[in-house]
Amino acid sequence: xxxxxxxxxxxxxxxxxxxxxxxxxxxxxxxxxxxxxxxxxxxxxxxxxxxxxxxxxxxxxxxxxxxxxxxxxxxxxxxxxxxxxxxxxxxxxxxxxxxxxxxxxxxxxxxxxxxxxxxxxxxxxxxxxxxxxxxxxxxxxxxxxxxxxxxxxxxxxxxxxxxxxxxxxxxxxxxxxxxxxxxxxxxxxxxxxxxxxxxxxxxxxxxxxxxxxxxxxxxxxxxxxxxxxxxxxxxxxxxxxxxxxxxxxxxxxxxxxxxxxxxxxxxxxxxxxxxxxxxxxxxxxxxxxxxxxxxxxxxxxxxxxxx
Amino acid sequence: xxxxxxxxxxxxxxxxxxxxxxxxxxxxxxxxxxxxxxxxxxxxxxxxxxxxxxxxxxxxxxxxxxxxxxxxxxxxxxxxxxxxxxxxxxxxxxxxxxxxxxxxxxxxxxxxxxxxxxxxxxxxxxxxxxxxxxxxxxxxxxxxxxxxxxxxxxxxxxxxxxxxxxxxxxxxxxxxxxxxxxxxxxxxxxxxxxxxxxxxxxxxxxxxxxxxxxxxxxxxxx
Amino acid sequence: xxxxxxxxxxxxxxxxxxxxxxxxxxxxxxxxxxxxxxxxxxxxxxxxxxxxxxxxxxxxxxxxxxxxxxxxxxxxxxxxxxxxxxxxxxxxxxxxxxxxxxxxxxxxxxxxxxxxxxxxxxxxxxxxxxxxxxxxxxxxxxxxxxxxxxxxxxxxxxxxxxxxxxxxxxxxxxxxxxxxxxxxxxxxxxxxxxxxxxxxxxxxxxxxxxxxxxxxxxxxxxxxxxxxxxxxxxxxxxxxxxxxxxxxxxxxxxxxxxxxxxxxxxxxxxxxxxxxxxxxxxx
Numbered sequence: 001x002x003x004x005x006x007x008x009x010x011x012x013x014x015x016x017x018x019x020x021x022x023x024x025x026x027x028x029x030x031x032x033x034x035x036x037x038x039x040x041x042x043x044x045x046x047x048x049x050x051x052x053x054x055x056x057x058x059x060x061x062x063x064x065x066x067x068x069x070x071x072x073x074x075x076x077x078x079x080x081x082x083x084x085x086x087x088x089x090x091x092x093x094x095x096x097x098x099x100x101x102x103x104x105x106x107x108x109x110x111x112x113x114x115x116x117x118x119x120x121x122x123x124x125x126x127x128x129x130x131x132x133x134x135x136x137x138x139x140x141x142x143x144x145x146x147x148x149x150x151x152x153x154x155x156x157x158x159x160x161x162x163x164x165x166x167x168x169x170x171x172x173x174x175x176x177x178x179x180x181x182x183x184x185x186x187x188x189x190x191x192x193x194x195x196x197x198x199x200x201x202x203x204x205x206x207x208x209x210x211x212x213x214x215x216x217x218x219x220x221x222x223x224x225x226x227x228x229x230x231x232x233x234x235x236x237x238x239x240x241x242x243x244x245x246x247x248x249x250x251x252x253x254x255x256x257x258x259x260x261x262x263x264x265x266x267x268x269x270x271x272x273x274x275x276x277x278x279x280x281x282x283x284x285x286x287x288x289x290x291x292x293x294x295x296x297x298x299x300x301x302x303x304x305x306x307x
Numbered sequence: 308x309x310x311x312x313x314x315x316x317x318x319x320x321x322x323x324x325x326x327x328x329x330x331x332x333x334x335x336x337x338x339x340x341x342x343x344x345x346x347x348x349x350x351x352x353x354x355x356x357x358x359x360x361x362x363x364x365x366x367x368x369x370x371x372x373x374x375x376x377x378x379x380x381x382x383x384x385x386x387x388x389x390x391x392x393x394x395x396x397x398x399x400x401x402x403x404x405x406x407x408x409x410x411x412x413x414x415x416x417x418x419x420x421x422x423x424x425x426x427x428x429x430x431x432x433x434x435x436x437x438x439x440x441x442x443x444x445x446x447x448x449x450x451x452x453x454x455x456x457x458x459x460x461x462x463x464x465x466x467x468x469x470x471x472x473x474x475x476x477x478x479x480x481x482x483x484x485x486x487x488x489x490x491x492x493x494x495x496x497x498x499x500x501x502x503x504x505x506x507x508x509x510x511x512x513x514x515x516x517x518x519x520x521x522x523x524x525x526x527x528x529x
Numbered sequence: 530x531x532x533x534x535x536x537x538x539x540x541x542x543x544x545x546x547x548x549x550x551x552x553x554x555x556x557x558x559x560x561x562x563x564x565x566x567x568x569x570x571x572x573x574x575x576x577x578x579x580x581x582x583x584x585x586x587x588x589x590x591x592x593x594x595x596x597x598x599x600x601x602x603x604x605x606x607x608x609x610x611x612x613x614x615x616x617x618x619x620x621x622x623x624x625x626x627x628x629x630x631x632x633x634x635x636x637x638x639x640x641x642x643x644x645x646x647x648x649x650x651x652x653x654x655x656x657x658x659x660x661x662x663x664x665x666x667x668x669x670x671x672x673x674x675x676x677x678x679x680x681x682x683x684x685x686x687x688x689x690x691x692x693x694x695x696x697x698x699x700x701x702x703x704x705x706x707x708x709x710x711x712x713x714x715x716x717x718x719x720x721x722x723x724x725x726x727x728x729x730x731x732x733x734x735x736x737x738x739x740x741x742x743x744x745x746x747x748x749x750x751x752x753x754x755x756x757x758x759x760x761x762x763x764x765x766x767x768x769x770x771x772x773x774x775x776x777x778x779x780x781x782x783x784x785x786x787x788x789x790x791x792x793x794x795x796x797x798x799x800x801x802x803x804x805x806x807x808x809x810x811x812x
Contacts (some may be wrong), residue, residue: 260468
């Protein structure tokens with residue numbers, strides 16, 4: 001359904017006194033999501049991952065330059081097509097209540113989301129009531145303003161704004177941040193239900209454990225570059241993970257040994273090679289100068305000269 | 308010893324107490340985990356322990372005395388959202404220096420590279436700013452460090468790296484550590500004992516003989 | 530973090546534009562002062578043979594009812610008006626800064642007192658207050674400056690007070706205390722740079738108001754005397770002659786005033802852009 005190929009997003013930034021500079025925040029990103037599956041994009045908290053969501057939906061700021069291609073149902077997404085699809089066929093579950101209008105009650109915002117996806121007013125109201133029911137949000141919650149709603153409820157409201165329009169593709173941006181384990185599980189289960197009902201879910205997060213509990217496939221991203229994509233089950237088997245960064249992430253989890261990755265340096269982006277090269281024990285000359293292409297493996301794909 | 312004696316606290320505009328009668332005793336060199344759902348008062352308690360808030364009743368003492376009013380506090384607190392803890396107009400180097408001259412071992416352990424000491428916070432990622440915040444707090448004079456969901460926003464590798472650096476510093480300087488987190492696996496890795504903040508029960512305690520085995524204990528005062 | 534990039538990104542080229550605009554505006558005012566110095570005082574002398582002449586190559590802006598060269602009078606008048614306006618704005622800004630800080634850090638009583646004063650001054654009709662003070666002080670440049678200063682400080686004071694109150698609660702300020710910083714160190718190293726930015730922008734944006742109100746006072750007869758030309762005086766004198774068709778007596782000084790005010794306003798906005806913190810506060 002959604003195919004992102006070699007995506008790059010660069011910004012012209014003001015760098016302290018030096019005038020305009022172009023900074024590439026995402027480069028060579030490769031993600032695909034089919035109907036009925038949950039695909040997680042995992043990377044460290046930073047600007048890259050939200051930008052992925054924004055570039056699919058076409059809501060990047062004007063000074064951003066996008067390269068590569070994004071296709072939906074086989075059709076390349078132009079900015080115009082993105083405008084047509086967003087809100088009704090593609091929807092975003094945003095990161096925080098800060099994305100809601102602080103002056104409008106929560107119920108009204110969900111109704112508006114439904115209306116924007118093309119429903120009539122009575123249908124929208126009905127749908128909002130159904131959705132609130134489904135997510136266990138009572139009438140009292142609907143009457144509140146965004147700042148009055150507690151963390152877990154807020155996430156459910158945000159999910160409601162995205163799902164009320166019957167979108168086929170849902171992009172969830174860090175849905176678990178700031179929640180405690182119970183709320184995280186509930187939220188993740190909602191997303192899994194949506195996928196099981198035939199929608200495609202793109203889950204963007206830094207929390208691997210959360211992602212693995214519901215995902216079909218996982219895409220590991222480092223410094224804005226997709227390094228590896230594997231099926232979620234691969235994470236249980238030690239040799240199934242090809243890229244050293246992926247292995248490093250897995251081993252660093254507290255439940256897996258809490259291993260510190262020796263020699264992790266900050267990524268070097270300017271040289272054009274693999275961004276992980278400066279930290280990698282297997283790095284050789286080609287790693288520094290040439291960005292490895294994606295190679296198919298048993299479990300998925302990997303971007304490494306040594307895989 | 309850092310001690311909290313029967314602390315009660317209520318936020319000025321609130322009707323109910325968020326911290327009711329909590330006591331906690333931590334030795335230097337020990338690691339205690341605090342666990343509990345959001346809103347149960349863990350963060351408030353952390354602020355009370357570090358002297359950011361004053362209890363309505365009860366006391367917080369360090370070595371038997373009340374916390375000092377002036378000067379560098381021996382009890383330091385680390386926050387979940389590092390961007391808010393630094394002055395956006397200051398460069399990274401200046402932010403670091405506010406905590407005193409940082410030790411080079413700490414900078415190395417936290418992978419803080421000299422090249423980005425000239426950058427402003429908006430040019431650094433959350434993980435990088437959190438490294439600065441930790442380096443700023445870690446100092447031989449810091450006797451107790453309270454980490455309130457310090458690594459919740461960070462990826463697994465950064466989380467492991469930062470905690471290892473903190474643990475090394477703890478061993479060298481016999482620093483007491485209070486870890487507040489939702490992540491029970493993380494707490495198991497880091498803590499000598501874990502306390503369920505709401506009920507006051509111990510969840511786990513490592514054996515005193517250091518065999519690393521975890522035994523559940525219940526119903527004791529914290 | 531995304532929002533941070535968004536704010537910085539949009540300003541990418543904007544910052545260079547801001548500097549250029551500021552430089553241009555500075556250049557214009559510099560030229561103005563130089564021109565005023567060059568043009569000399571002869572044009573001010575009355576020349577009854579050359580009364581009410583249309584704009585021509587000899588007199589680019591014409592002459593007035595006493596034969597004085599309008600170009601000279603406008604240039605010198607603009608200089609005077611600007612001088613008075615800037616002086617008044619500066620005084621006002623200083624008062625606002627002091628009172629704003631006192632209100633924010635001085636405790637409940639100080640805050641209530643200052644806020645009361647702010648409400649009081651803001652509720653009085655502006656022009657009435659100005660005229661009252663200028664009249665009581667007997668007119669002249671000093672009276673105008675004092676009158677404008679007294680009536681313009683409340684708005685900036687409120688802004689400064691709000692900024693300081695907000696800064697006081699910032700987590701990094703609390704952390705600074707815990708790291709051993711004294712209140713003086715916090716005030717100077719953390720708060721002052723931020724406040725200075727607000728203060729400078731606020732002061733520059735006060736100048737247009739000050740200039741206009743000073744001109745208004747002079748126009749109404751409570752301000753500067755006819756001896757030194759000022760825009761307000763020029764406008765006042767030209768009123769009588771408008772209906773008889775001597776348009777250049779009012780239009781040129783009026784346009785000059787509007788342009789000067791607009792330039793200061795633009796400068797203030799560009800300054801605000803350049804000095805604003807780049808980090809979006811909170812999440």
